[in-house]
Amino acid sequence: xxxxxxxxxxxxxxxxxxxxxxxxxxxxxxxxxxxxxxxxxxxxxxxxxxxxxxxxxxxxxxxxxxxxxxxxxxxxxxxxxxxxxxxxxxxxxxxxxxxxxxxxxxxxxxxxxxxxxxxxxxxxxxxxxxxxxxxxxxxxxxxxxxxxxxxxxxxxxxxxxxxxxxxxxxxxxxxxxxxxxxxxxxxxxxxxxxxxxxxxxx
Amino acid sequence: xxxxxxxxxxxxxxxxxxxxxxxxxxxxxxxxxxxxxxxxxxxxxxxxxxxxxxxxxxxxxxxxxxxxxxxxxxxxxxxxxxxxxxxxxxxxxxxxxxxxxxxxxxxxxxxxxxxxxxxxxxxxxxxxxxxxxxxxxxxxxxxxxxxxxxxxxxxxxxxxxxxxxxxxxxxxxxxxxxxxxxxxxxxxxxxxxxxxxxxxxxxxxxxxxxxxxxxxxxxxxxxxxxxxxxxxxxxxxxxxxxxxxxxxxxxxxxxxxxxxxxxxxxxxxxxxxxxxxxxxxxxxxxxxxxxxxx
Numbered sequence: 001x002x003x004x005x006x007x008x009x010x011x012x013x014x015x016x017x018x019x020x021x022x023x024x025x026x027x028x029x030x031x032x033x034x035x036x037x038x039x040x041x042x043x044x045x046x047x048x049x050x051x052x053x054x055x056x057x058x059x060x061x062x063x064x065x066x067x068x069x070x071x072x073x074x075x076x077x078x079x080x081x082x083x084x085x086x087x088x089x090x091x092x093x094x095x096x097x098x099x100x101x102x103x104x105x106x107x108x109x110x111x112x113x114x115x116x117x118x119x120x121x122x123x124x125x126x127x128x129x130x131x132x133x134x135x136x137x138x139x140x141x142x143x144x145x146x147x148x149x150x151x152x153x154x155x156x157x158x159x160x161x162x163x164x165x166x167x168x169x170x171x172x173x174x175x176x177x178x179x180x181x182x183x184x185x186x187x188x189x190x191x192x193x194x195x196x197x198x199x200x201x202x
Numbered sequence: 203x204x205x206x207x208x209x210x211x212x213x214x215x216x217x218x219x220x221x222x223x224x225x226x227x228x229x230x231x232x233x234x235x236x237x238x239x240x241x242x243x244x245x246x247x248x249x250x251x252x253x254x255x256x257x258x259x260x261x262x263x264x265x266x267x268x269x270x271x272x273x274x275x276x277x278x279x280x281x282x283x284x285x286x287x288x289x290x291x292x293x294x295x296x297x298x299x300x301x302x303x304x305x306x307x308x309x310x311x312x313x314x315x316x317x318x319x320x321x322x323x324x325x326x327x328x329x330x331x332x333x334x335x336x337x338x339x340x341x342x343x344x345x346x347x348x349x350x351x352x353x354x355x356x357x358x359x360x361x362x363x364x365x366x367x368x369x370x371x372x373x374x375x376x377x378x379x380x381x382x383x384x385x386x387x388x389x390x391x392x393x394x395x396x397x398x399x400x401x402x403x404x405x406x407x408x409x410x411x412x413x414x415x416x417x418x419x420x421x422x423x424x425x426x427x428x429x430x431x432x433x434x435x436x437x438x439x440x441x442x443x444x445x446x447x448x449x450x451x452x453x454x455x456x457x458x459x460x461x462x463x464x465x466x467x468x469x470x471x472x473x474x475x476x477x478x479x480x481x482x483x484x485x486x487x488x489x490x491x492x493x494x495x496x
Contacts, residue, residue, distance in 0.1 A: 019262045022222045026260065030403045030418045031318075059226075061219050098223075104267045119347035123227035144230050146379050147418035149401075164356045175347075175381065179230045193382035194379065194418075197273045 007044025008056050010085040021058040025181065028190035029046075033143040033152040035135050038186045045081040047071060049131050053081075058101040060086035060099060061099075067097035067114075070105040091111050100128045103160040105159035111166055111178050125193075135155040135184040140200040147192070153200060154189060158182065167197050175186070209457070211258040211291040217241055221259035221414065225405060228416035232376030234346070235329050235413040243409065251409030253306050253325035260321060261287065261304060266294045268302035269403055273310040273451065273468035278310070300469050309372075311393040313450050313472040318403035318419065324387045326408035329415065331375045331385040351383045354426065362431055371436055376418055377424045386423075392435045392451045397423040440465040443485035445476035 001175035011017035017040035024036040044053040060066055066088045072078045077089040078101075094100055094113045102108050108130065140156030144150070160166065170177045170193055177193030191197070210213065219237075224238040234403035243251040247267040261267065267287055275297040283306060284295050299314040306323040316322060328334075331341040335353045345351065354375055362371045375392035379386045386397060387406060397404060399415060404417040417423060441448045443464040448470055452465040464485050467473035477485050477486065 013229070015215060016263065018215065019260075022218075023260065023262060024230070026222070026225060026403075029226050030416075059219060059223055061216060063220065064223070084477070120343045121237075122231050122234060123224070124228075127226070146421035147229075149420045175231050175234060177230075179226070194230065194232065 001049050003075045004084065006023075007081055007084060008045050009055075011040055011042045011054075014057075017054070017060040017066065021054045024188055025058070026191065027149075028181065029179070029192055032145060032191055032195040033148060033154045033189065036188045038188060041168040042043055043081075045077045045109050047131075048078055048081075048101070049103075049125075049183050050186045051188050052101055052113045052129050052131055055181065055188070056088075056101065057085055057188060060088040062089070063085040064098035065089050067091055067094040067100040069100070069102040069104055069109075070109065071107070072101055072143055094126070097126055100126050101131075102128060103131045105130055105132055106161060111170055115175040116151045116173055116179055122177070125176065125178060127179045127181060129135070129181045129183060130158070130160070132159055132182050133185050135182060135187045142198045142200045143191075144198075145192075148195070154197075156182065156189065158185075162196055164199060167191070167195075171196060176188065183184055209264075211261050211287065212244075213241065213255065213258045213414050218259045222254055224414045225256065225259065225416065227413050228405070229403070231382075232417055232421050233382030233384040235408075235415045237412055238414050240409045240412040244286075244411070247329065249279060250306070250308055250325035252284060252407030252414070253323050253409075254286070254407075254413075255272075255405035255409060256405050256414060257283075257287065257306050258291075259294060260323075262289055263293065265292070265303045266296050266301055268296050268377055268471075269306045269307075270297065270310060270312065270469075270471075271308045272453075273472075274314075274470045276470060296470050298475075301467075302311065302480060309388050309390075310408035310468060311396045312390055312426075313447075313469045314475075315469070316396075316400055318401040320402040322400075322404045324389075324404065324405045324406045325386070325414070326348050326385070326387040327410070327411040328373075329385055329406065329408040329411050331373075331383050341373060346375070346382060349381065349452045351377075351426075357429075358426060358428070358431075362428075367431075368427065368431055374433075374435040375426050377426060379421050380424075384417075384423075384446065390436070390451055391425065391433075392437050394423070394425045395435060432496070438465050441483065442467045442473060442476075443480045443483040443495050445473045445486070447473065447476055447481070468494070 028036040114126035134157040179189040269280045269284040271277040299312040424432040450467045
């Protein structure tokens with residue numbers, strides 16, 4: 001059993017590390033497709049990635065129910081670490097979570113299992129923090145939408161089966177919808193619900 | 203100079219997290235007003251508490267902050283907010299639009315075109331564009347949910363019926379990303395076109411009304427109008443008396459009791475930059491001083 005003393009640390013400087021991490025996530029959300037880097041260093045409970053851990057320390061607290069996928073929930077280490085450092089409740093029902101952290105992209109549950117928000121309150125929706133293999137290599141996608149000047153290309157090994165179908169469904173629900181934050185190591189790319197993806201040859 | 207008794211940028215971390223989450227959702231749903239738990243700030247509501255909270259949540263030690271009030275860096279509101287962040291966050295401040303990374307504004311958008319590394323934070327008094335047409339929050343929320351904006355078009359139509367043109371001169375409603383009708387805060391409608399397809403991220407904070415909303419960069423922002431009454435940005439038919447600018451938004455200044463007046467740029471940085479480049483308006487005293495030196 002992990003004791004508090006053995007647990008990976010949080011941010012050394014909570015205030016400024018959270019600020020710089022937030023700015024990376026905010027820039028990623030405002031400019032979908034751009035790869036932002038997370039500078040802040042913290043302890044990381046396996047199999048979480050550094051970027052996902054930093055985002056958790058920056059955005060989670062007692063007001064944000066968090067859902068972990070089966071790979072992250074396989075040991076208690078991640079849930080304990082999140083509870084200890086952020087006080088966020090780790091819950092079993094994805095339908096009411098503010099954040100979902102997903103390590104196994106291939107087993108990502110369908111979007112319907114998460115919170116889409118309501119027509120009146122589309123902000124009450126799940127942000128999925130999805131750990132992916134790469135945000136620089138892999139299939140190319142053409143992205144369009146707010147935050148993008150015309151179109152941009154993202155090469156990423158996202159690994160979610162029928163990703164484009166899911167995102168098309170997500171788009172049809174607008175303003176309700178799921179926002180995706182892709183993390184690979186310390187790199188972050190956001191795909192807010194307004195971004196439209198098309199698979200690109202080559 | 204960092205006041206030791208306050209957290210960096212005044213707000214506590216839990217408040218910042220809450221505001222940061224609201225900002226992320228606001229960016230993901232352009233033009234939608236995200237409710238947030240606005241805090242009491244050490245200044246009264248109406249003095250930019252919403253903008254201050256948004257700025258405090260995003261500001262970092264490497265940022266350079268500019269604060270403007272009606273385009274001016276030198277008015278009470280702008281100076282006090284700038285000093286507030288100098289004191290509580292120790293950030294560098296500037297009056298130069300191009301040097302700033304975060305610009306907090308009340309009622310103007312700078313004349314200089316904003317760049318991709320900049321964030322514009324608006325202070326908003328009434329975030330709900332439908333509020334004076336429908337006082338019930340439950341109803342306006344449903345109208346936004348359904349995209350039912352007939353009422354605001356009727357209001358603009360009534361302007362035309364009464365005055366022959368759309369008489370709304372400030373807080374002119376816009377449609378963001380072809381979905382949400384949004385209040386651009388009481389900026390003159392002269393500034394509306396600058397919001398469209400801007401390279402900079404635009405964040406809006408309403409402290410008393412507890413709402414945060416956003417326009418991501420490169421997002422369509424269309425001023426509402428009619429085919430036969432297209433949107434027209436209003437501007438005084440004059441040029442700046444100090445820098446001779448013809449393309450800037452002008453303040454009218456009454457100079458005596460006999461109705462004399464002059465027009466000057468409302469954006470002080472823009473006006474000073476032009477004057478330093480040698481542009482001279484009709485009332486500018488500088489050429490005479492220079493000729494006296496010669």
